[in-house]
Amino acid sequence: MKPNRSSLLAFLGVLFLLVGSGFYLLQKAEDDLASDFIVKENFRQALILDQSLNENVLRSRSFVSENYDSMVADSELNDHASDELRRLSTTMIEDLPELPVQLESYFRLWNEKKMAIEDFKAKHSVLRNSLKYLSTLELQAEGTEVEHQAHQLLFSVLSFNLSPTPNHEKQVVHNLGILMKAPGQKKTSTAEFVDSLALHTKIILRSLRDRETSEKIILSRQVPEALARAENLYHSWSTQNSRNSTYIKLLLGTVCVILIVALISFFRRLQMASAELTVLNRDLELKVTKRTEELSHTLQELAQKQQVLVQASKMSALGEMAGGVAHEINTPLAVIQMRSEQVQDMINDGDFDQGFLTEALESIRETSFRIAKIVNGLRMFSRNGERDPLQPVALGKVIDDTFSFCRERFTNNGVRLEIVDESGAGSLLIPCRPTEISQVLLNLFNNSYDATQSSQDKWVQIHLVDLRESVELSVTDSGAGISPLIREKIMQPFFTTKEVGKGTGLGLSVSQGIAHAHGGSLRLDENSPHTRFVLTLPKDRSEQFRPAA
Amino acid sequence: MKTELKLKIRNYFSVFSICLATAIYILFRFTSQVPTLGAEKEKLKQQIFAISQSEPLRTGAFSPLPKHTSANPEKARLGKMLFEDKRLSKDDSLSCASCHDLYHGGANSLKTAVGIRGQIGEVNTPTVFNSQFNFRQFWDGRAASLNEQIEGPIHSPIEMATSWTEILAKLEQDKRVIEEFDKIYPKGLHRESVIDAIVEFEKSLITPNSAFDQFLRGDASALSARQLAGYQKFDTLGCVACHQGRNIGGNMFQSLGIAGDYFKARGGFLNSDLGRYNVTKREQDKYVFRVPSLRNVELTAPYFHDGAVPTLEEAVRKMAKYQLGRNLVAEDVEDIVEFLKALTGQLPVSLQSVRGTANEAQ
Numbered sequence: 001m002k003p004n005r006s007s008l009l010a011f012l013g014v015l016f017l018l019v020g021s022g023f024y025l026l027q028k029a030e031d032d033l034a035s036d037f038i039v040k041e042n043f044r045q046a047l048i049l050d051q052s053l054n055e056n057v058l059r060s061r062s063f064v065s066e067n068y069d070s071m072v073a074d075s076e077l078n079d080h081a082s083d084e085l086r087r088l089s090t091t092m093i094e095d096l097p098e099l100p101v102q103l104e105s106y107f108r109l110w111n112e113k114k115m116a117i118e119d120f121k122a123k124h125s126v127l128r129n130s131l132k133y134l135s136t137l138e139l140q141a142e143g144t145e146v147e148h149q150a151h152q153l154l155f156s157v158l159s160f161n162l163s164p165t166p167n168h169e170k171q172v173v174h175n176l177g178i179l180m181k182a183p184g185q186k187k188t189s190t191a192e193f194v195d196s197l198a199l200h201t202k203i204i205l206r207s208l209r210d211r212e213t214s215e216k217i218i219l220s221r222q223v224p225e226a227l228a229r230a231e232n233l234y235h236s237w238s239t240q241n242s243r244n245s246t247y248i249k250l251l252l253g254t255v256c257v258i259l260i261v262a263l264i265s266f267f268r269r270l271q272m273a274s275a276e277l278t279v280l281n282r283d284l285e286l287k288v289t290k291r292t293e294e295l296s297h298t299l300q301e302l303a304q305k306q307q308v309l310v311q312a313s314k315m316s317a318l319g320e321m322a323g324g325v326a327h328e329i330n331t332p333l334a335v336i337q338m339r340s341e342q343v344q345d346m347i348n349d350g351d352f353d354q355g356f357l358t359e360a361l362e363s364i365r366e367t368s369f370r371i372a373k374i375v376n377g378l379r380m381f382s383r384n385g386e387r388d389p390l391q392p393v394a395l396g397k398v399i400d401d402t403f404s405f406c407r408e409r410f411t412n413n414g415v416r417l418e419i420v421d422e423s424g425a426g427s428l429l430i431p432c433r434p435t436e437i438s439q440v441l442l443n444l445f446n447n448s449y450d451a452t453q454s455s456q457d458k459w460v461q462i463h464l465v466d467l468r469e470s471v472e473l474s475v476t477d478s479g480a481g482i483s484p485l486i487r488e489k490i491m492q493p494f495f496t497t498k499e500v501g502k503g504t505g506l507g508l509s510v511s512q513g514i515a516h517a518h519g520g521s522l523r524l525d526e527n528s529p530h531t532r533f534v535l536t537l538p539k540d541r542s543e544q545f546r547p548a549a
Numbered sequence: 550m551k552t553e554l555k556l557k558i559r560n561y562f563s564v565f566s567i568c569l570a571t572a573i574y575i576l577f578r579f580t581s582q583v584p585t586l587g588a589e590k591e592k593l594k595q596q597i598f599a600i601s602q603s604e605p606l607r608t609g610a611f612s613p614l615p616k617h618t619s620a621n622p623e624k625a626r627l628g629k630m631l632f633e634d635k636r637l638s639k640d641d642s643l644s645c646a647s648c649h650d651l652y653h654g655g656a657n658s659l660k661t662a663v664g665i666r667g668q669i670g671e672v673n674t675p676t677v678f679n680s681q682f683n684f685r686q687f688w689d690g691r692a693a694s695l696n697e698q699i700e701g702p703i704h705s706p707i708e709m710a711t712s713w714t715e716i717l718a719k720l721e722q723d724k725r726v727i728e729e730f731d732k733i734y735p736k737g738l739h740r741e742s743v744i745d746a747i748v749e750f751e752k753s754l755i756t757p758n759s760a761f762d763q764f765l766r767g768d769a770s771a772l773s774a775r776q777l778a779g780y781q782k783f784d785t786l787g788c789v790a791c792h793q794g795r796n797i798g799g800n801m802f803q804s805l806g807i808a809g810d811y812f813k814a815r816g817g818f819l820n821s822d823l824g825r826y827n828v829t830k831r832e833q834d835k836y837v838f839r840v841p842s843l844r845n846v847e848l849t850a851p852y853f854h855d856g857a858v859p860t861l862e863e864a865v866r867k868m869a870k871y872q873l874g875r876n877l878v879a880e881d882v883e884d885i886v887e888f889l890k891a892l893t894g895q896l897p898v899s900l901q902s903v904r905g906t907a908n909e910a911q
Binding site: 008011012015019066067068069071072076079115118119121122125126128129130132133196199200203210256259260262263266267269270273274276277280 | 554555560561564565568571609611693787789790794795800801803804807829831837874
């Protein structure tokens, strides 16, 4: 549910694609629908108008309708519908190539029908006039010699008009012949009358025949059938098409539904996200204060723990040293024991040698001094000198004091100890806390002692150099050196190469901390072929001096 | 965390608004089920309207002219200008109005028309008044519409003898004409615009409110007693069988000489005498003509397609003889002529600035 820029963009892209194609299809469907509507409407109109024309023809024929204006209007409208259909069919020629062909046969029939309608109109008007006139003439015939024949003729003409069969036509021709031969028709007064009757009968015969022919053409089912064929053709195609457009609508409907679902889900997410934001805003400050509190607490704890650790490391160094210290003290104690025994023997023998006695007592005093010094050093070492003020001390003395704890251990194990001080740096007064420096040195010495155990020629060299600004003290041993793999880690707290339980892994890291507290440094000289630790202490960095506790 | 959320909200919001917009649009398009048919639909509507309007025409033999024209007055004004513009003929000697004198019943008093360089045509000039109500144009009905009709005189070598290229080239030099066209037609000065303007003017040429139309609308006193007698005779004799409908003619073809040989009596032979045959080449269409409208017939002497009949009285007599097989007495003729005079309407509105009725034009 995490908002992802690219997935959102992809969603938008798909959405646009869908909507775009949807619109295109919708537009197309609408256009199709529109043109479909128009085509169908024109077909419908053509059929209706055709029907209406036929109706008009029949009405005129039975003299219900008195003028042809509506026929003209229908015919014009039908022409218009035909033009439209022709135009529309050419636009669909690719989809429906049969339609123009089918329509063309309709147009041909329609044109024939139009001509027939014109003929019908003309003939019907003429027929109507002559029929009417013939009736008037027959009325005038009353009382003349040709009354009967005229009556017979009119009767047959009317029958012929009612049902224009060849038989009736024959009857008319026959009656006309009788009239022409009728006695008395030669009379000038009647001659004109008979001529007129004959003329109009002939007009009626001619125009009725013509009218029937055109009426047959007009009322024939050919035109509507051709139209229906074309319409069916179009209809079946359009049904197929509208099925397609139904699919399009379905597709669009689906798009719509997807959109709405997306809409709702985005709306809900929007709501949720903004609610989340308000809650977050409210909680944030609270959390921040709480976090800072926690943090300061942790820092305090950490500082305490560190102190404990430092002390622990010191004690551990001390522990390591304890064995050595026993030696250190044992040797002078043995000296004191031996001298005091010598003095006892002398007293027992009564043989007092002034010189020897003085020498023995001097040795006892000196040796006990030495022990006192060691114990003093031990006491000093064990106390926490962290808060001691910096005091000017000669490094040589610190080295000396430290050595007093371990000299015996070194010499007893055949480890040579050399101090090289060409520049006399050992006598320079350096501001420091001697207890701490001593702790560092003891640490280095102990490490060196352990390292030398694996080599044949065992030695540890201490080198003092005056670097003008500072003093450099390096401790080099004959050991195997430190593998490049662990070089970086050796200064880290709790890192140790010693067996479990033997070292705390804090020695070097605590030592480095001490060096830093003095404004100096402790580092491993990686260029040296042997393991060489370098401790640098500034000569005078008054700003680094800690205020006295 | 906060900015990420803000980004989230912004993204959601933009997607949300886009979805909303599209959904609304689609829904809108869907719910408005009526397809946008536009112009096509308008056309259809007009067709359907026309069908419904054709109904009342069925009642009687005649119907009055509409009182008002449907023509666009702006276009009609421009059309009048063109109608009277001699640049529409090859040598700038003739305008439409030269033959169709608008103040002479829309026709002229010559037997047959005289075209450019004095060329004499075969047929009489019919009126342009109410010609929109004729179902075909010309004596032989060779043009189905007024638009089609214009091509006739323009290209006829004995009438205006020109072409659209020539006409448009001449008109294009006239800034005023170009301006006028640009104002009204999106296409500007163009063959179609010229035709349309002239047709629109012709459509404005209706002569409403003739005495007979007033009579048809129910004013029994609109016709004089003689005219009423003439009307009755026009009906009973059968003139109405051919001269009928709204234009009192102009809605069918009829052969000339049903009851007698008009041409034999007249003598001579003209190609135009064949009438509709010249168009259809059908034997039965020989000597067939469009029945002319009798509206304003009083003003359009001489008569018949050949202009061979100088007076209305003679025209009526000839009609009765050759079309009806009747010999009319003088009284009948006079009555009918009186009636025919009742068919003269008002001068078209588009010409009325100067004169009142078509009758007063003389």
